[in-house]
Amino acid sequence: MGKWTILKAAVAGLAFYGAMATASHAADIxxxxxxxEGNPFFVKMREGAQAKAQExxxxxxxxxxxxxxxxxxxxxxxxNLISAGAKGFAIVPSDSSAIVPTIKKxxxxxxxxxxxxxxxxxxxxxxxTFATDxxxxxxxxxxxxxxTLGDKASSAKIAFLDLATNQPTVDYLRDQGFMKGFGIDxxxxxxxGDEDDARICGHEMTGGAEDGGRTAMETLLQKCPDVSVMxxxxxxxxxxxxxxxxxxxxxxxxxxVVSIDGGCPGVKNVAAGVIGATSQQYPLKMAAMAMEAIxxxxxxxxxxxxxxxxxxxxxxATLITDKPVNGVESIDSKKGAELCWG
Amino acid sequence: xxxxxxxxxxxxxxxxxxxxxxxSFDEDRGSALKSVQRFLxxxxxxxxxxxxxxxxxxxxVAAGGRFFAPFNLSLVLQQVTIIAFLGIAQTLVILTAGIDxxxxxxxxxxxxxxxxxxxTYGVPVELSFVLGLLTGLVCGLINGVLVxxxxxxxxxxxxxxxxxxxxxxxxxxxxxxxxxxxxxAAGPLLQWLGHTIRLGGGAVLTYGAIAMIxxxxxxxxxxxxxxxxxxxxATGDDDEAARLAGINTRGVFIAVYTLAGFICAIAxxxxxxxxxxxxxxxxxxxxxxxxxxxxxxxxxLFGGRGSIVGTLFGALIVGVFRNGLALxxxxxxxxxxxxxILIILAVTxxxxxxxxxx
Numbered sequence: 001m002g003k004w005t006i007l008k009a010a011v012a013g014l015a016f017y018g019a020m021a022t023a024s025h026a027a028d029i030x031x032x033x034x035x036x037e038g039n040p041f042f043v044k045m046r047e048g049a050q051a052k053a054q055e056x057x058x059x060x061x062x063x064x065x066x067x068x069x070x071x072x073x074x075x076x077x078x079x080n081l082i083s084a085g086a087k088g089f090a091i092v093p094s095d096s097s098a099i100v101p102t103i104k105k106x107x108x109x110x111x112x113x114x115x116x117x118x119x120x121x122x123x124x125x126x127x128x129t130f131a132t133d134x135x136x137x138x139x140x141x142x143x144x145x146x147x148t149l150g151d152k153a154s155s156a157k158i159a160f161l162d163l164a165t166n167q168p169t170v171d172y173l174r175d176q177g178f179m180k181g182f183g184i185d186x187x188x189x190x191x192x193g194d195e196d197d198a199r200i201c202g203h204e205m206t207g208g209a210e211d212g213g214r215t216a217m218e219t220l221l222q223k224c225p226d227v228s229v230m231x232x233x234x235x236x237x238x239x240x241x242x243x244x245x246x247x248x249x250x251x252x253x254x255x256x257v258v259s260i261d262g263g264c265p266g267v268k269n270v271a272a273g274v275i276g277a278t279s280q281q282y283p284l285k286m287a288a289m290a291m292e293a294i295x296x297x298x299x300x301x302x303x304x305x306x307x308x309x310x311x312x313x314x315x316x317a318t319l320i321t322d323k324p325v326n327g328v329e330s331i332d333s334k335k336g337a338e339l340c341w342g
Numbered sequence: 343x344x345x346x347x348x349x350x351x352x353x354x355x356x357x358x359x360x361x362x363x364x365x366s367f368d369e370d371r372g373s374a375l376k377s378v379q380r381f382l383x384x385x386x387x388x389x390x391x392x393x394x395x396x397x398x399x400x401x402x403v404a405a406g407g408r409f410f411a412p413f414n415l416s417l418v419l420q421q422v423t424i425i426a427f428l429g430i431a432q433t434l435v436i437l438t439a440g441i442d443x444x445x446x447x448x449x450x451x452x453x454x455x456x457x458x459x460x461x462t463y464g465v466p467v468e469l470s471f472v473l474g475l476l477t478g479l480v481c482g483l484i485n486g487v488l489v490x491x492x493x494x495x496x497x498x499x500x501x502x503x504x505x506x507x508x509x510x511x512x513x514x515x516x517x518x519x520x521x522x523x524x525x526x527a528a529g530p531l532l533q534w535l536g537h538t539i540r541l542g543g544g545a546v547l548t549y550g551a552i553a554m555i556x557x558x559x560x561x562x563x564x565x566x567x568x569x570x571x572x573x574x575x576a577t578g579d580d581d582e583a584a585r586l587a588g589i590n591t592r593g594v595f596i597a598v599y600t601l602a603g604f605i606c607a608i609a610x611x612x613x614x615x616x617x618x619x620x621x622x623x624x625x626x627x628x629x630x631x632x633x634x635x636x637x638x639x640x641x642x643l644f645g646g647r648g649s650i651v652g653t654l655f656g657a658l659i660v661g662v663f664r665n666g667l668a669l670x671x672x673x674x675x676x677x678x679x680x681x682x683i684l685i686i687l688a689v690t691x692x693x694x695x696x697x698x699x700x
Contacts, residue, residue, distance in 0.1 A: 037509075040517035040622075165675045193673065205674045209624025210519070210617035215421050219668045222414055236519060236623050243522065243618045247538070247546075265519045272523055 031081040031089030044341045048284030052291040071095040087298040088112030090290035112297040114290045128304040129312035134173035137279035137317040141258035142181020144277045147325030158229040159220040160203040206237040213240025232259045235266030264340040271333035277321035386640045390655035401666030412543035422661035427609035428632035429653040431602035438578040439645025440496035446628030447507035452478040452610035457520035457620025460529035467529030475607045482603015490595035515622040522618030536615030550612035579646030638688040
């Protein structure tokens, strides 16, 4: 490599990073810290925050951990925001207890801290929590499945396509919410797998992705060829599970598919009849509202308040289906497509 | 040692009457074990094969007729197809005493390129298919050049490129899945490997599984019947010695990583066939699963020893244990546990066999 090549490469590299960096000016600084870069849920959250920050004339700094559970990166991110003089930040905590002392440090320094999606332990360690009620989201699709099956609900056979062996919060909340909505005795509501209802075929892990969904459903179909309901932790897992149903010739509507998320591909799958019903959540809205709250706090010192009767501000979950059931409120896939997030 | 003893007759005379059996081997004790060790050294693929047979037998009993049914056995083959593909790529690299942590990321990136170009940008499916294959090839080539020319350790190179290719996945896909229905409409070619052939007794073979076995056969032929294949083994055994013997080891490294990248791109095609969609999610541990298949299949992480057939058995063993344990109603946590034990056992046996040549 000649000197010129190296120099050219260096210049190109600098230009690249220059283009990547956001232009900074003297506006108020706000932060957004998510769990990881990769998950579309967090990507959409960041897009929502960015759009809103731009609209409000705030300078947004974003950070993410390297993997789900990476507390150290989030601690470093908060420290950076404190020293940058940020007005406040929104965070999706990777470790809801370990991050608490650092959050206290930030609040003591006068920053407004809004926790998104996953509440802290204890929940009041943050100024406010904006979250989706994952249990409620599960309950909605459980009620829908029960209502759709009618009399057949008592003899249903349910395949559970869950997230991961260690049952993270979102995993058991959605799963147990579905069971409650469907009318299954959940026993310990903080874990699945301890139920003894004969309608449960089994729980298999999907990693929340298509490939895991397909393999998990193939296995459960082997276990219970007479499956009539497929619960899925999210829409990618549902799409993968559907491929398994298709391969087994069970894509004729004989198996009810329910899911949670409300991402755009998922809502399209509701319209296409792949998914019977899904509970839609709003990560974009969550992040945008956090930006508004921080701006308001910076101007007036006023802090956001939780939803009456709850310890957090519920950003809501809406059932999306083209086959509504009496007594379960829902919107159709057309309306859902207007609100979807990715 | 015994040659030395008979050589020095005068010294021997002074020791007259003492125990003469010092230098002899104990032929009786453990001779059965020794011959097993020697047999396994000669036929390393025998171990994974035996484990596979034992696994099938255990689950035929433990999980009842559901497991040992033609359909279920063919299902296991379908389920391991992707990991077996990556395992074939990984075997090539590990035979050169390297490692490729980026195989899963290369596969996902190639599948996203194929799916997104076709559906989102309306590129003719044949062209985006070729571009997807090229993506895998170029990713592998970059790895190979960094290993062979810049002489960086393969672990570091592919640890880095794993992140880089992973970031490219997010960039190219915008973290959005290309839906199965959209691919079906815009480019059914991408799902071609998802087609199936029904065999007797309910067994179902996917084109993807057949493609995987064909790939394995071709790579087996290349490794065992061509000069290049022997160069791969020689380079992995001792690259300095191979270089001094006139082998272009730099070329071998570049070729191996590039070929691995290309096989990952074919795996991407099979992946779209399997899940219908092109998704940036999932396959997070595909690289480690591929290494697991290679190791359980008896290929030595130290290079120069191992086989493609072993890797196929390795992938099948993991598939059989996962499927069998699930059908027997065992919690997923114990499925993970069992795979871990299998890895440790496989490496223990590998170390034991290696002692014969030490």
